[in-house]
Amino acid sequence: MSEKPWGGRFSAPTDEFVEAFNASTHVDARMYREDIEGSRAHARMLGRQGILSHADVQTILRGLDEVEQEIEAGDFTFSIALEDVHMNIEARLTAKIGDAGKRLHTARSRNDQVATDTRLYLRRRCDDVLARLQTLQQVLVTQAKAHADTVMPGFTHLQSAQPVTLGHHLLAYVEMLERDRGRFADARQRMNRCPLGAAALAGSTFPIDREWTARELGFDGPTANSLDSVSDRDFIMELLSAAAITAVHLSRFSEELINWMSAQFAFIDLPDAFCTGSSIMPQKKNPDMPELVRGKTGRIIGALVSILVTMKSLPLAYNKDMQEDKEAIFDALDNLEGSLRIFGEMLPGMQVRRQRMREAAASGFATATDLADALVRAGVPFREAHAIVGKSVAWCIAHDCMLESMPADACAAIDERLDAAMLAQLSVENCVAARDHVGGTAPAQVRLQCQRWQQQWENV
Ligand code: ARG
Secondary structure, eight states, X not given: OOOSTTGGGOOSOOOHHHHHHHOOHHHHGGGHHHHHHHHHHHHHHHHHTTSSOHHHXXXXXXXXXXXXHHHHTTOOOOOGGGOSHHHHHHHHHHHHHTHXXXXXXXXXXXXXXXXXXXXXXXXXXXXXXXXXXXXHHHHHHHHHHHTTTOEEEEEETTEEEEEEEHHHHHHHHHXXXXXXXXXXXXXXXXXXXXXXTOTTTTOOSSXXXXXXXXXXXXXXXXXXXXXXXXXXXXHHHHHHHHHHHHHHHHHHHHHHHHHHHSTTTOOEEOOGGGOBOOSSOTTOOBOHHHHHHHHHHHHHHHHHHHHHHHHTTOOSSOOGGGGGHHHHHHHHHHHHHHHHHHHHHHGGGOEEOHHHHHHHHHSTTTTHHHHHHHHXXXXXXXXXXXXXXXXXXXXXXXXXXXXXGOOHHHXXXXXXXXXXXXXXTOOHHHHHHHOOSTTOOOHHHHXXXXXXXHHHHHTO
């Protein structure tokens, strides 16, 4: 007979390579705390329900404490022959305490166990991500406040469009991160139901109290259907969707920082501690961190695709395919949290070249819309105003000058309604200050928004 916990009906040992291929300890060992926490709750419930004796429960709890200490002290060797974290811990417990250890798995299966452990573990990781998202938002709001009136070019199609303030630009990311927080919080709430007691797939013949274990483990209650409980991985798909969207946001931001740090833009400089040099080109200072964060987006999106494809077409209830769920989500969350941490620590040290940003904002005829608006105020229909300013821009390109330096006779030749006073008003500062309404780029609005965010955080 095989020595496996499930070896009773087997007569031949597991193939050696199958053993290694089958094992998940290298991935799931990190859930040891949650596994022990789940076992404690399960054992106590069995005791309360008279399914295990009080003495056995006490022995199990003591044994679990010892196993936890061994793991924490680094004295525990996970064996691939025991497949996963669950059987490793149970085997060690039994080696320590004997029969009581063998009774722990009454009314439980690894199928509800792994679903419970994973939810417990991811719930904690979800809270970590939520905290990191908020820290990054706070860093961005601090920078936005400092740059409420730093003017930069706003782009569409990556062409100069209209001047905006850097503060306004940074606050756009605060909005994205807030929606990200909403998605993580929402996923967390739906995930917070306890599958323990679903056992293998159909429930248990013992008089278990699922309400009790659920509350004991901090869940909002037990899951309602045993088949769904052991086969549901929606919580992983949801978390990975949220993670992928957050990664996309960080990637877009990365792309901008990389552009802004190039000699061609020269808008910002990132701190040395977050950049690296070149082994051959002595002049180089590369924005490696934003580049790497942009790169991490690929594997995080990959993790989402991986769990979706793994789950697609799986019949109810548990299937071994689902063991593949953890590697992807763990890796994605590690990298997402790492990316959030990098951004949170790098951005306070970002140097902004205000003068250079302002010059860039003033070039490329970014004030053209405001000139058209001025004509409209003087009674010119917008479509006509658009055409007049279009001709003016063409004139300026041909004569290599800015709109505000067009001579009066050139204006008059294009249209007599185009007057020099309008041109004199065309500063980039006036352009941003004029957009003074909810959601607009005016420095006053940026300050208001920063205040709104800070008050919101103070009130929680
Ligand atoms: N290591 C498995 C997993 O991660 C645990 C559950 C296995 N259950 C089973 N009946 N083989 O999915």
